[in-house]
Amino acid sequence: MRTLAQDIAKNIGGEITIKGWLHKKRLLGGLNFISLRDRSGLVQILVEKGEEVEKLRGLQIGTILSVQGNVIEDDRAPGGAELHDPTITVMVEVTDEPPIEIDKPISHKSEHLDTLFDNRPISLRNIHEQAIFKTKDIVCQITRNYFKEHNFTEIHTPKLLAEATEGGAETFTLDYFGKQATLAQSAQFYKQMMVGVFERVFEIGSTYRAEPSATTRHMSEFITIDCEMGFINFDELQNRLGDLIITIVNESWEQCEPHFKSWNVTKAQLPDSAEDIPRITIDEIHEMYFKATKTDYRGEDDTHPEEERWICEWTKKNKGSDAVFVTGWSAKNKTFKFYHKADTANPDFAERADLLFRGVEIVTLSMRQHEYKKLVSQLSAMGGNPDAAGYAAYLSAFKYGMPPHGGFGLGLERLVEKLFKLNNVKEASLFPRDINRLAP
Amino acid sequence: MRTLAQDIAKNIGGEITIKGWLHKKRLLGGLNFISLRDRSGLVQILVEKGEEVEKLRGLQIGTILSVQGNVIEDDRAPGGAELHDPTITVMVEVTDEPPIEIDKPISHKSEHLDTLFDNRPISLRNIHEQAIFKTKDIVCQITRNYFKEHNFTEIHTPKLLAEATEGGAETFTLDYFGKQATLAQSAQFYKQMMVGVFERVFEIGSTYRAEPSATTRHMSEFITIDCEMGFINFDELQNRLGDLIITIVNESWEQCEPHFKSWNVTKAQLPDSAEDIPRITIDEIHEMYFKATKTDYRGEDDTHPEEERWICEWTKKNKGSDAVFVTGWSAKNKTFKFYHKADTANPDFAERADLLFRGVEIVTLSMRQHEYKKLVSQLSAMGGNPDAAGYAAYLSAFKYGMPPHGGFGLGLERLVEKLFKLNNVKEASLFPRDINRLAP
Numbered sequence: 001m002r003t004l005a006q007d008i009a010k011n012i013g014g015e016i017t018i019k020g021w022l023h024k025k026r027l028l029g030g031l032n033f034i035s036l037r038d039r040s041g042l043v044q045i046l047v048e049k050g051e052e053v054e055k056l057r058g059l060q061i062g063t064i065l066s067v068q069g070n071v072i073e074d075d076r077a078p079g080g081a082e083l084h085d086p087t088i089t090v091m092v093e094v095t096d097e098p099p100i101e102i103d104k105p106i107s108h109k110s111e112h113l114d115t116l117f118d119n120r121p122i123s124l125r126n127i128h129e130q131a132i133f134k135t136k137d138i139v140c141q142i143t144r145n146y147f148k149e150h151n152f153t154e155i156h157t158p159k160l161l162a163e164a165t166e167g168g169a170e171t172f173t174l175d176y177f178g179k180q181a182t183l184a185q186s187a188q189f190y191k192q193m194m195v196g197v198f199e200r201v202f203e204i205g206s207t208y209r210a211e212p213s214a215t216t217r218h219m220s221e222f223i224t225i226d227c228e229m230g231f232i233n234f235d236e237l238q239n240r241l242g243d244l245i246i247t248i249v250n251e252s253w254e255q256c257e258p259h260f261k262s263w264n265v266t267k268a269q270l271p272d273s274a275e276d277i278p279r280i281t282i283d284e285i286h287e288m289y290f291k292a293t294k295t296d297y298r299g300e301d302d303t304h305p306e307e308e309r310w311i312c313e314w315t316k317k318n319k320g321s322d323a324v325f326v327t328g329w330s331a332k333n334k335t336f337k338f339y340h341k342a343d344t345a346n347p348d349f350a351e352r353a354d355l356l357f358r359g360v361e362i363v364t365l366s367m368r369q370h371e372y373k374k375l376v377s378q379l380s381a382m383g384g385n386p387d388a389a390g391y392a393a394y395l396s397a398f399k400y401g402m403p404p405h406g407g408f409g410l411g412l413e414r415l416v417e418k419l420f421k422l423n424n425v426k427e428a429s430l431f432p433r434d435i436n437r438l439a440p
Numbered sequence: 441m442r443t444l445a446q447d448i449a450k451n452i453g454g455e456i457t458i459k460g461w462l463h464k465k466r467l468l469g470g471l472n473f474i475s476l477r478d479r480s481g482l483v484q485i486l487v488e489k490g491e492e493v494e495k496l497r498g499l500q501i502g503t504i505l506s507v508q509g510n511v512i513e514d515d516r517a518p519g520g521a522e523l524h525d526p527t528i529t530v531m532v533e534v535t536d537e538p539p540i541e542i543d544k545p546i547s548h549k550s551e552h553l554d555t556l557f558d559n560r561p562i563s564l565r566n567i568h569e570q571a572i573f574k575t576k577d578i579v580c581q582i583t584r585n586y587f588k589e590h591n592f593t594e595i596h597t598p599k600l601l602a603e604a605t606e607g608g609a610e611t612f613t614l615d616y617f618g619k620q621a622t623l624a625q626s627a628q629f630y631k632q633m634m635v636g637v638f639e640r641v642f643e644i645g646s647t648y649r650a651e652p653s654a655t656t657r658h659m660s661e662f663i664t665i666d667c668e669m670g671f672i673n674f675d676e677l678q679n680r681l682g683d684l685i686i687t688i689v690n691e692s693w694e695q696c697e698p699h700f701k702s703w704n705v706t707k708a709q710l711p712d713s714a715e716d717i718p719r720i721t722i723d724e725i726h727e728m729y730f731k732a733t734k735t736d737y738r739g740e741d742d743t744h745p746e747e748e749r750w751i752c753e754w755t756k757k758n759k760g761s762d763a764v765f766v767t768g769w770s771a772k773n774k775t776f777k778f779y780h781k782a783d784t785a786n787p788d789f790a791e792r793a794d795l796l797f798r799g800v801e802i803v804t805l806s807m808r809q810h811e812y813k814k815l816v817s818q819l820s821a822m823g824g825n826p827d828a829a830g831y832a833a834y835l836s837a838f839k840y841g842m843p844p845h846g847g848f849g850l851g852l853e854r855l856v857e858k859l860f861k862l863n864n865v866k867e868a869s870l871f872p873r874d875i876n877r878l879a880p
Contacts, residue, residue: 002671019843021841022841039593039638039639039640039670040591060840062840062841063841064842064843091843091844092810092811092842092843092844094812094840096839096840098840099836099840120633120833121633121636121837122636122836122837122840124636124637125636130638133595133638134593134638136596137593137595141594144584148581153573153574154577155573156663156852156869157870157871158661158870159646159661160612160660160661160878161879162878172600172615173614174612174614174623175612176878177652181878183614190871193561193880194870196461196561196564196565197564197565198479198573198574199479200479205645206596206599206645206646208600210617220600221598221599221600230479231442231459389879390879392879392880393558393560393879393880394561394880396539396559396561396562397561397562399534400500400501400502400534400536400538400561401461401501401502401532403459403460403504403531403532404532412596429596430595430597430598430630430634431597431630435617438601438602438619438621439601439602439830439832439833440833440834
């Protein structure tokens with residue numbers, strides 16, 4: 001029988017066997033101890049017998065051990081107990097010293113990220129590093145539970161597509177049995193088609209962008225939390241997203257507080273109700289930013305990254321919210337996509353909002369044009385060909401009846417990055433991909 | 441306030457509003473009724489007033505309606521109630537007749553599959569068709585819950601890889617910023633590396649195979665349920681998989697019985713305990729099949745599809761199990777991959793098992809070679825170059841300590857196909873991909 005590190009305090013006074021990786025070794029002569037790592041955490045082991053100390057001398061960090069010992073209460077030890085008088089058995093030998101130290105936090109300074117990523121299989125053995133990904137796992141769980149509670153159906157949409165119907169410049173192309181295929185830049189068309197079937201759908205899946213430059217905000221492969229729902233209006237859609245974000249922040253904090261604390265991050269501040277998340281127009285942000293900094297972006301179509309950081313700080317300070325909806329998107333410029341919907345009461349504006357969180361855009365949300373004829377004419381007006389094969393199935397969903405609907409795509413890594421206040425989205429990816437990195 | 445179809449019986453005697461798609465229309469003069477579809481199912485609506493009947497005349501199937509009416513108990517109606525005396529409002533007009541009928545089951549005969557798939561956005565509006573995908577959604581949920589209950593961490597591994605380190609012939613390649621990249625044929629290396637970090641990991645993600653032929657068993661893009669766990673032996677690994685399959689079959693039947701019954705399928709028969717799932721060697725199967733049919737595959741490395749069907753029928757009849765483990769894989773022929781592990785007590789054989797379910801292989805499972813030096817020598821012996829960049833990170837995980845481990849990959853669509861006793865794996869994919877199909 002094997003006991004996990006997290007359960008040793010339940011066995012105080014007893015003899016147990018634990019199995020795992022030799023994580024740390026301190027042979028000081030008088031006081032010799034090691035820590036052993038398993039999937040649940042660390043155990044501290046006091047090694048007293050001379051022959052056991054001798055056994056340890058030649059062992060490298062990473063050696064797989066089975067350790068039998070007595071559990072002694074000790075408030076200073078992780079988990080409130082440690083093992084004494086161990087008998088140590090080597091299960092798997094390791095002869096080489098690991099390329100990086102794993103028993104203390106690894107530097108995330110931008111100049112050290114390549115070392116971190118190059119050594120991922122080893123650097124992730126660091127408990128501090130794992131905190132990010134154990135939380136990411138929980139965030140996925142919370143998100144799926146949220147969608148299931150609200151009657152969404154989980155779908156799997158194809159990532160191999162015949163044509164890049166959205167955008168095109170940032171698309172990966174490949175040979176598909178002699179034809180050209182592209183990798184999906186989003187689940188946009190497919191999730192909309194599925195509104196016609198299941199009304200409410202979600203997917204947590206891979207997304208591909210051939211981002212031609214290395215930035216702290218972009219990867220060429222990432223995970224998107226996609227959602228789309230029918231019979232909803234713009235306001236309800238924003239509240240749905242706001243409610244999801246509040247749920248993720250609250251529940252991840254409940255379940256992962258020690259992980260966040262190990263990174264010295266505080267819980268994001270959000271109102272109790274999604275309706276109270278501030279909604280500010282692009283023009284208002286330009287105006288406020290100009291007044292505050294004299295930098296003039298007034299009249300521009302989109303917000304600038306420094307404005308996004310600034311408005312988040314302002315909103316946190318003045319409205320008690322780390323999140324803010326940017327609204328007031330024009331329906332008359334290039335930010336308006338053919339599948340977007342203009343506000344019926346105010347057709348100069350799109351029913352679109354971006355959600356900024358801790359200084360960065362993590363979600364784009366919009367109502368979609370659900371009326372077939374208007375959709376076709378918006379597509380044509382923007383230079384698309386409604387008769388092209390790539391649009392056939394998509395448009396057919398509308399031709400044969402689509403309700404008012406909208407949805408959003410939330411970048412999972414960006415969200416996790418911001419929950420941990422990291423500086424680069426790649427730090428929230430197990431194996432990040434960008435223009436310079438395709439391995440490991 | 442909108443009431444869902446599934447909730448109307450809670451409102452007997454009351455007046456409600458429902459919203460959805462016009463699903464069926466019967467205007468017979470004396471008895472006029474329609475059904476309306478929403479995400480929860482169908483509602484039957486008896487239309488009596490002349491002006492409302494007039495409104496309906498021109499309406500196409502698929503029209504989005506809002507219907508206010510009185511809920512009347514009726515045991516014959518779906519849900520035990522129907523709407524009477526409705527006021528019908530058209531929310532979204534539809535002018536064209538849908539290309540396929542959606543109010544009765546659509547043919548899944550092989551010659552009709554193209555029609556089914558070409559019209560996916562519409563054909564999936566069929567309730568009968570939806571049953572497959574609502575069950576697939578539940579199967580994913582059951583599977584994740586199972587893994588979470590057993591302490592697995594969910595991971596997301598990259599699908600864009602530098603090299604095709606496994607196989608190669610069936611790999612899609614693409615241009616990645618001037619370099620060549622491939623699409624992941626499996627999460628094999630990555631999930632193993634993550635055993636060194638989290639011990640137990642799972643992923644439900646996309647898998648790509650450039651399958652050069654169109655069969656009923658293969659797709660070029662599909663979803664794999666991947667799992668890998670450390671500190672486990674071959675027998676425990678088979679029991680873990682068996683337990684998962686038993687859990688999926690039992691729980692999906694509990695939650696989706698009406699979906700299965702709408703396809704006239706019975707619940708798969710499985711023993712109560714995973715330990716009682718039959719385990720039969722390849723040689724035994726060849727021998728039994730020869731005795732039964734006089735077709736002689738004795739001495740061959742692998743089982744034939746007809747043997748797989750035959751042994752499943754035999755096992756069901758004689759052992760009461762729709763599932764059977766095929767064991768006795770040689771460690772000395774091409775079925776043995778470099779990362780497989782031979783049985784220590786009997787090195788001619790691999791610690792590998794395939795799980796057959798209702799006549800088809802749905803899982804390959806194996807213990808992996810976890811000792812660095814042996815792994816390197818197995819790789820070299822099979823013509824791989826341990827110094828190639830593609831192996832660097834993978835091998836480093838072993839160099840710095842990996843416990844005994846094993847895992848499996850379970851094809852989600854094959855599993856769902858078999859739960860519904862479909863004839864083609866593509867029927868269990870929303871948007872199937874094969875050599876001939878890249879759209880919609």
